[in-house]
Amino acid sequence: MGLFNRQIKKKPADENGKPKAGAPADGHDTNGHDANGHAEDVAQTDGDTGGELFQVQTRETRSQRFVGFVREKSPHAIKELVPWVERARSTPEGRTEFVEKTKEVAWQQADNTVRAITAGMGIADTRAFFRGDPAIEKPNPRYKVHVNAFFAHIRPKYYEKSSTKFSHTWGLGYLSFYMFMLETITGVILMVFYTPSDRRAYEDIVKIMTEVPFGQLMRDLHRVGAELMVLIVVLHMTRVFLTGSFKPPRTFTWLTGVVLLILTFALSFSGYLLPWDQLAYWAVTIGTSMAKSVPPKEIVGYLSNLIMRGGDTINQNGLLRFYLMHVFALPALTVVLISVHYYRVARTHGISVPAGEEESPDPAVRKAAKERIDYLPELFTRELLWAAIATFLVIAYSAWIFHAPLQEHSDPLNTPLHTTAPWYFLWIQGLLKDAFVLPAIRAVDYGLNQGLIALGIQTAEGFENNPMVCLVCGYDSPAWQGVIIPTMIIPALFLGVPYINEWWEKFWGSKPSRQLLKNRKGTVLVAIVSTIFMLVIWYQGTPFYGVTAPPAVEIGQAFMPAEGVLPPVPLVPDDWGVVRRLGYNNLPDGEYNLADYAVPSQSNTEFERMLSAIQQEIQRRGQLWAEGDKVHGLPNPTGTFLIEQFQQNGLKRIELQVRWDPKIVTPSDNGEYNRIIFLHENSLYK
Amino acid sequence: MSVQFKILIGILFTAATVIVMLIYWAAEDARMANYTASFEGRAIQAGAESYELYCATCHGEHGDGIVGKGPPLNRKDLLDLKNTPYLKAIQWNGTTHDFIKNTIAAGRPQFSAYYANEGYTEHMPTWSQDYGGPLRPDQVDSLTAFVLNWAPGEFDPIVAIVTPTPGPTPTPIPLDQLYATIPFPASPPSEDILNAGKAIYDKNCAACHGEGLGGDGPGATGAVKPRNFTDCTAMEAFDMGQHHNAVVNGKTATGMPAWGPRLSDEEIWQVIMYERSPCKLYVPQ
Structure with missing residues (x-):
């Protein structure tokens, strides 16, 4: 109750009960530290001695008792209105005055409420804030926010104007923090549905994609956010290098930034294992295999491999370790490092102004560059705008364009080609x-x-x-x-x-x-x-x-890869090859001699055009052999494409047979290679 | 850019985000259904790969069996999920999915009587890593999905299926003679005998027949419910001779085991007395 009344109760009043005109609002009133005033006020109101209490019941009329009750119990704002109630009852002018006074008190109440919420800005200034007008009170109430409110206190009151130019910073530092927050939010949601167990992890990811509403969107957002975070952090670093912002006094900030870059890599990489599919398993196997080689191998290499993987190869122990790193240790470290990094930018040296302006021979340019621009509302609204745009872009991108890859269940005995x-x-x-x-x-x-x-x-x-x-x-x-x-x-x-x-x-x-x-x-x-x-x-x-895989294997890999192939660039979804993309319904049963499809024609179906593409690739390999490329070529290769209805309930067996002259490439070469995949009616690979 | 303009654009983008989410939401149920089907399909594909690698050598390329090596899997009696004739014949109480999954995982330690005329030379080995086999649990699951994906009867069984011949039915003993074998005075039985019966019952029978004799224990999962000893109308039709026979020889079609070999005669009679106590259907005086 006292929260909203502080300003009213302390206003000095003259003998008529009217407040002194234009009594300035004491700055301390609004900041919530003046709790004693309340108690004093109450003591004055009902400070009569116990002797009078005896007579209350007998002497006062009902209305007097009501007024007394109101005086005693009501908030200060109402108490302030009490003298006006009496005046309104006695004179007609009093009624107008009462209405005016009520308006004034109500405004004060509302204003105080708004000040409590905005941590220091009144109604008028909040309105001016959203209109982009300058602050209307003195001292600037928007600065007061930076003192009173936790989240605003993290931000500086103002920036140097040139340092906030978009063409100077590209907003990359802000965006990397935005991505970190996106990862945190989507990550916590995904954590609810995930168990770090080699038996359940893959199944849980499948469940996230099939049974959790918006589960796939969360996973896609998490993946897009992770790739963007790495990208943006690297770009941010490049920008800082190009604008020379790493130089004194910002060297330590640069160092914390380097640690943050490494943490970003580590966060992204530790999350890579968690889906527990072939992609995760083998990418992380490659990544951690380097730990084995830390010299001296027999001690440090052996131990670091053992500590990271929890065994000679990645297994349940390794999965749990990567999970704990990913959801606990690394985020905690990152939060600490971000705090240090940001504190130095916000409080120690600020964002650099463009070097050309800072070092300009013209003092007017130097002065203009350092002109102040308030955080509230200019930069605050700009940040909100960017957050809105970024949110829209990542959500639209994950909803319709990018889907996080999920290959088959991890198989320690089977390394996919081109991992x-x-x-x-x-x-x-x-x-x-x-x-x-x-x-x-x-x-x-x-x-x-x-x-x-x-x-x-x-x-x-x-x-x-x-x-x-x-x-x-x-x-x-x-x-x-x-x-x-x-x-x-x-x-x-x-x-x-x-x-x-x-x-x-x-x-x-x-x-x-x-x-x-x-x-x-x-x-x-x-x-x-x-x-x-x-x-x-x-x-x-x-x-x-x-x-170099054997050429025939490469032909199979190009059209029917064992797993989805992830391009070596960020933000592009994986590709399961043209055969699976064509889909169950477009693959008619039969045995196709690929030599019959050497020349594609306009009237061909998509399936026949695909056969032509395979035949052309086979012919290219033959051509390479003829030209003397013994590594990528094959002697007289031919191909057969077989499609068999393997089960009546929508399962086809698709086989690509490549044949070439045996015992020529190597003495033991039998000159044949078969790539077999199965395709179910309902499987989606697009 | 003025503050107001930024706020306006921000609101527009927020609204656009909300619209994207709404559109996504509208399609979400259909997407989840598609993805469920897709991942089931992918499991079947993975199962097909494992089948070709591990199973086809004994069970045939299309699950049609190889004489002398492995029985056909792609058969009406196994894959008829509604009537489950095969499971009934071998007295399996669970689902077809569980039967196939468990058989793949744990193998067959002894030859099935169902195929007695086959003369197989090898046992079905254990396949799950849980039992020392080579397959991960998820591979066992996908193999099960693959086997269940055969349209039942797609291939006719190439071997004749034999139904096990039931053993000779024991001739019922006349009640008078039976009563004479009771080793204690039983009309009515003493409190001590009922307590002894309860102890044996709680240890051996309560899992299916229920602690309160109501036929509702946690093990009562099969199609035929265990007898409810508190249902006196049914119990009156179930005389002491039938009761004794059921306990001693079991009921082969329902999962009731034969207790004759496991309990002594006295213990069996104690249990019978306890089970008949709710309706007080003891030996007539």
Whole structure:
């Protein structure tokens, strides 16, 4: 009760009961710390001695008793109206005054209520706030909000105008936090329906998709949010680098940002395992296999693998560990790091203003850049607008375009062809293929051996086996490429950036500048070279580089993959191949000799066009063989496509048979390969 | 951008989000039904792959059986889910799904009498990892889904199915002679005998016949309900001779086991007396 009355009760009143005109509202009134006033007021009202209480029952009329009761019990606002009630009863002018006074008190009541809700802004100012007008009271009531309200106190009162330009920040820091919140909300909802058990996890994901209303949407949102979060955090970092915002006084903020980048990767990667399908199982197997190679292998590698997976391979223990990391340890750490990161941005140094304006020779430009822009309402409404747009986009995208992949149940005994790490880890997978260091060492080995052979110290036969000159023998590729180089890239590219930059400036004795192409050429050069390098090794991580399955297997994989194939880019759904996409109803039973479909014609059905595509791929392999490509080609390949009704209740067996000349590719080659899939009437693969 | 404009656009986007959610909601039930069918279909596909790999060598490519190796699975008597003639013949009380799943998971430790004339050389091995086999629980589930997906009778059974010949029916003993075998004075039985009967009953019979003799124990899941000993009309038609026979020899079609080999004569009579106590249908005086 007292909450809404504080301001009224303390207003000094003159002898007529009228409040003093224009008594200023004391700032302290509204902030809720003045609870004693209430007690004093009450004491004054019924502060009479006990002797008079005796006479109350006998002397007062009913209306007097009513007024007395009202005086005693009613809120202060009503009490304030009591003298006006009496005046209204005695004179006609009093009635008008009473109405006016009632309006005034009601307004005050409403105003106080609004102030309590908005933590300091009255009705008039709230209205001005939503109209975008400047604050109407002094001191600025919108600043008061930052003092009184918890969530607003996290935000600064104002920003420097240029630092909030969209073309400067692209809103990426805000968006990464938005994605973190999206992940938290959808993640908690998904947690309700999920059990981290190797027996139930996959089944629970299927249940989320089939039995939980909006379950699939939540899963899709969680996946889209995760991919976007990685993407946006990386972009945010790029932006900070490009605008030179990592430089003092923001170096520590940059460091916390690097830790947040690693945490984002870890969060995303630990969530990868939870669906417990083939994709999850093998992507995480690849990812954690690097832990085995941490030198010294026998102790650290062995232990870190054991601790991460809870066994030699990923099993129930590993699933539970990844789950706990994903839902508890990593989010908790991330919240702490986000708090530190944000606190420094909000309270210590603010968002940087564009370097060109900050370092402008024109003082007017420098001054204009630092002009204040209030958080309320300008930036607050902007953030809400972005949240609304982002929410719309992610929901529409997950509802109609993107669906999170779910492959078959994980099978530790069966590795799918072309298993890859998630796209943001492809660069490490690319490193593991070791396209640079290993060939270099081999070349050195080769040179040394040729030298020794030329000198007659060594025979050509002992070439590979001589430890004296076998550098490759002492080179542990997984340890270097999977662990040492990636862990060095993080400090070198990210942690080191501010310090490399500083060192560079000192070295050349140049005046520090945040502008991209001014006295920062060294860091920019390092950045460009590293980016190109990262793109190259990222490409090497994809199945397009350096992985050669037998050609016939590749033909089967192209049209009827064992599992949904995930493209090496974010935000694109997986693809189960053209045969499954064509669907049960478009696959007529029969045996098709693919040679009959070599030339597609306009009148062909979609099915026949697909047969033509397979035949063309088979012919291409034959062509490659004829041209001398013994790795990707096949000698005289032919193909047969078989569709059999396997069960009357809607199950077809689809077989692609590839035949080629036996015993040519290798002596034991039998020249045949069959890829078999089953397709049920109701299965959806689109 | 003015504050008002931002608020307006924000409201429009929020409304658009709500509309998207409403459209999604309208289609959600149909989507869930489609996805349920889709994942059932995918389970059948996975089951078909396992079947080709593990089962087809004995049960035939299309579940039509291989003489001397494995019986046909794709058969009317097994897959007739409504009448379940096969399950009745082998006295299985659960569902066809459970029967197939359990058989795949745990195998067949001994040859089925149903196929006595087949002369199989191998037992059905255990397949679930739970029992030392190679298949994960989800693979057993999908194999079960695959077997159940055969249209019943798609292939005619290629072996003749034999129904087990029932053993010789015991000739009923005349009641007078039966009464004479009761090893204690039983008209009426003493309180001690009823208590002893209750102890044996609670240990052996209450699971199906219920603690209160009402025929409603937690094990009463089969099609034929266990006898309700408190139903006196039915009990009057059920004389001591039938009662004794049912306890000693069991009732093969209903899941009632034969207690003759497990309990002594005295214990059997104690139980019978306890079971007949609600209606006081003891030996006539």
